[in-house]
Amino acid sequence: MADKVTELRFEDLLIFVTGADEVPALGFPRKPRIDFYEQEAGQRRLPYASTCAMCLYLPRGITEEDKLHEMLFQATRDSLGFGKV
Numbered sequence: 403m404a405d406k407v408t409e410l411r412f413e414d415l416l417i418f419v420t421g422a423d424e425v426p427a428l429g430f431p432r433k434p435r436i437d438f439y440e441q442e443a444g445q446r447r448l449p450y451a452s453t454c455a456m457c458l459y460l461p462r463g464i465t466e467e468d469k470l471h472e473m474l475f476q477a478t479r480d481s482l483g484f485g486k487v
C-alpha cells in the first residue's frame with residue numbers, strides 16, 4: 403500500500419482534536435480518543451471534535467477512504483480553531 407499525499411497536516415488534526423498545535427513536553431493528561439456517530443438518513447454531518455474530552459467523532463458507515471478523508475479535511479479546514487478568527 404503506497405502512502406498518499408494530502409493537504410491535511412498532522413498539526414491541523416492535532417489542533418482540531420486537542421486544541422494544541424504540538425504535543426506537550428510531558429504529553430497530554432490522557433490519550434486522545436476516537437468515537438463514532440450514526441449518520442441520519444439523507445444528511446451529511448461532518449466529523450467533529452471535543453477539545454475538552456480530546457475526542458474525534460467520525461461517522462459510521464463511510465466505506466470509501468477518499469470520502470472520509472474529504473469530510474475530515476473539510477471539517478478541519480472550516481473550523482475556526484483557537485484564536486484564528
